[in-house]
Amino acid sequence: MYLEETFKTSLVSWFETNQRQMPWRETTNPYYIWVSEVMLQQTQVDTVRSYYQRFIQQFPTIEDLANADEALVLKLWEGLGYYSRARNFHTAAKEVVAQYHGEVPRNPQDFLALKGVGPYTQAAVMSIAFNLPLATVDGNVFRVWSRLNDDTQDTALQKTRKAYEIALEPYVQESSGTFNQAMMELGALICTPTSPLCLFCPVQANCEAFEKGTVLERPVKTKKLKKTHHYLYTYYIENDRGEMLIEQRTASLLKGMWEFPTFPADTSRETLVQELGEDLIIAETPSFSLKHQFTHMTWNIQVFRAKCKSQGQASRAFGKNRRWIPVAEKEAYTFPVPMSKIYDALQEAD
Template identity: 40%
Template sequence: MEKTKQDSDFKHIGKKLLSWYKINARDLPFRQTKDPYKIWICEIVFQQTRIAQGLGHYNNFITRFPDVKTLAEAEENEVLLSWKGLGYYSRAINVHKAAQQIMNDYHGIFPDEYEEILKLKGVGKYTAAAVSSICFNGKIPAVDGNFYRVLSRLFADDFDISNSRAFNYFSQLAHLILPENVGDFNQAMMDLGSEICKPKNPLCGECPLNQDCLAFSLEKISEFPVKTKKVKAEDLELKYYFVHRNGQFLIQQRKDDFIWKKLFEFPPVISDDLNPFIKSVKTVNHKLTHKNLSIEIFNVEVDSEEIWNNFIYENKYIVTDVDGSHERSFPKPLENYIQSYDTAYRIL
């Protein structure tokens, strides 16, 4: 960014973007509302989920929990179940807690100030800025990966987006082009970033900002944004027993929260007690954001009622069946495994 430039030099860019947005805004259901509850849920849902993939889940969630009060009063397990298919279940736990916070600390009325919204469980600067600008005319840019990409290209700015100061840096840069209507501007940046200024092969010919874009005029688009630090995914091995007998199997709710917080899982392999009953082993590889999981599942059919009962009693496992498992949320690989447990109680 050239330090000598004044805000006024770039304000026309924000206005151009708004004119483009007026005609090209995507017709999304949550664009028809300024209800902060719905905007908040939508911002949380679509943080890590593509719009096309998450829209049905968002609609179902809003139908089941149409307002803060309904969500706050729901059982946590029900909220987790309604989040099924979206992954990253800690988001569901947080929205549930935040709804209770709104009921307890704000008399059930969604806070209208950026600083107050930021106090809600699971709400970061991006979400607080988005909700306050869209619903309450707040003036803070909702800086996310789209902002980093568009702004670094627009100004051919090589500030490293993996730098811990990137958020503040690009927030300042965003202020250079920020128009009066920040709510529409934030949504326009989201649409431009996902439809036009895409990470790969941006559609510069159709871009409303191509006359102003330095990376475009220098033909250096591929050089921006600059990102040096790659977060290396950690390898993690998990071993489970799928312990079953006559169509029933054993599960427990996860207690540690480094992954899959509060989801259900099979008994972990911590001893070799059940090894004599192992029928087969299945290895599943599964990727999380910063983890590569290798999951070994030992299919254990227990034909001794005594061992079955002792194992349950000693470990306080929950006994369920396929129908019962639908009432709970499991990590995807374990859910797939349960689906392979056929009506003859065999692993297919």
């Protein structure tokens, strides 16, 4: 592993000149930095900017977040995806208020013990906010460090992450937050997965993979498991009062969010009648289809329109997880991205 004196100097100098301007880089507030790190997991920087600003405007302190209703937290998160991040962060905020009087703990182990905080978030927040000597290892750092050392360890393995953290320790003894951000920025702007800009790299002289011509072969990572495909029918049901039927998800995926009644594509007519009532007229053919990708699965959805035959409501007495709402009140509820797409498409078609 490289430990050359010029490496960190060259990297940090490049970062200080070329770093992107981001609102969370203009603060030392550990709560704000934490917000950004949670949002940036699995989400592009350009997408996060507006969400970050809205979130801290709504919840300017960690106490504001802790005291908020979960529905509001999820509503502000709507469109970012990976909603467990929002729920865990909300829980962690409550823990900070209850256990640390609203102050983000400076002790790395205390911070790591909070809900949803893993080694990466621990290192990022603790180093950037408090300059503690912890090395961040995310996808960008995996890529940069494996190329610098022409390393063939499998970056999908936890032991490789630990090995990288140890190897990077000498570089984070001083100015840890700056160094960590510089490594991640280099991976985002120069040392990209495909078509890396090696000729513009400030640490090209330190890169073994560049010297050996193996840049595009690093990092080594075992292939992900194939995604499972789920085939679903979604029913957009309206009654004669201009209301639409929605239901709240109870499954762990997207739990607590609202959707239009959705069933596996092979659900029998008898089950639909039992669930939705006999007084519905369901279109025989779908209005349209869409596909939505999650990390581990794909939803293949066919959307059917439906109308109530009876006045007012369907005959079935719905539980608290289903309700009729005026179409105009959709924005008061938190819908996952595919359901918002369905809503927008049908409104445009009308």
